[in-house]
Amino acid sequence: MSPLPLADMKFLLSAEDPARIGPCAAEAAFVGRSNVGKSSLLNALCRMTMARVSGTPGCTRTINVFQVGRERWLVDLPGYGFASGPRAQREGWGPMIEGYLTGRPGLRMVCALVDAKVGPTKLDLMMLEWLKAAGLPWRAVANKADQVKPSRAQARRRDVAQVLGLKPEELAWVSAKAGLGLAGLRAELAARLDS
Numbered sequence: 001m002s003p004l005p006l007a008d009m010k011f012l013l014s015a016e017d018p019a020r021i022g023p024c025a026a027e028a029a030f031v032g033r034s035n036v037g038k039s040s041l042l043n044a045l046c047r048m049t050m051a052r053v054s055g056t057p058g059c060t061r062t063i064n065v066f067q068v069g070r071e072r073w074l075v076d077l078p079g080y081g082f083a084s085g086p087r088a089q090r091e092g093w094g095p096m097i098e099g100y101l102t103g104r105p106g107l108r109m110v111c112a113l114v115d116a117k118v119g120p121t122k123l124d125l126m127m128l129e130w131l132k133a134a135g136l137p138w139r140a141v142a143n144k145a146d147q148v149k150p151s152r153a154q155a156r157r158r159d160v161a162q163v164l165g166l167k168p169e170e171l172a173w174v175s176a177k178a179g180l181g182l183a184g185l186r187a188e189l190a191a192r193l194d195s
């Protein structure tokens with residue numbers, strides 16, 4: 001298997017209307033509530049600063065597509081659960097995210113992010129149920145693991161996994177900021193996109 005050139009990410013396009021995004025053989029997407037670190041994780045996985053990151057929720061407002069190889073994409077989506085911003089825009093995000101997720105035959109992996117310290121929110125659980133019902137290849141990822149004391153990490157991972165109905169080892173435990181757990185997720189992503 002040739003390793004995906006995850007370190008050679010290029011910005012490809014930004015779209016509000018998922019119907020306008022052309023086909024791709026294999027792609028992976030990042031979903032989760034606003035500010036959970038989707039864009040940061042995408043950057044960290046590729047060791048680049050390409051996707052825009054901000055401490056203010058609602059930073060990513062469109063579907064942003066990055067190319068990581070021939071017909072291989074990583075897709076950064078807007079977050080959900082963001083309480084401010086123009087109402088019309090907020091209400092447009094649900095259909096935008098849903099429209100994207102249901103319209104991509106090449107979608108090989110959906111990284112569903114939750115906050116390792118905060119734990120899954122109601123909306124996170126709804127998102128996971130929705131991904132399961134849609135039959136999409138989801139992968140639960142707890143980000144910001146650096147916010148959890150190392151001495152509590154094992155118990156915390158077990159508890160977060162339990163809320164999601166998973167075994168601890170089925171929940172990727174990562175930190176985009178500290179680089180924790182990224183090698184495993186990177187390898188998994190590359191394998192799924194390359195299969």
Ligand SMILES: Nc1nc2c(ncn2[C@@H]2O[C@H](COP(=O)(O)OP(=O)(O)OP(=O)(O)O)[C@@H](O)[C@H]2O)c(=O)[nH]1
Pocket residue numbers: 032033034035036037038039040041052053054055056057058059060061077078079080143144145146147174175176177178
């Ligand atoms: N401590 C810590 N902070 C992180 C981590 N990942 C991201 N952050 C911070 O969380 C904030 C939000 O990060 P983003 O990557 O913009 O989050 P997002 O999920 O893309 O947010 P939206 O685009 O609004 O949906 C930024 O201040 C990041 O620096 C992490 O692993 N640990």
Ligand SMILES: [Mg+2]
Pocket residue numbers: 038039040052053059060076077078079
């Ligand atoms: Mg973002």
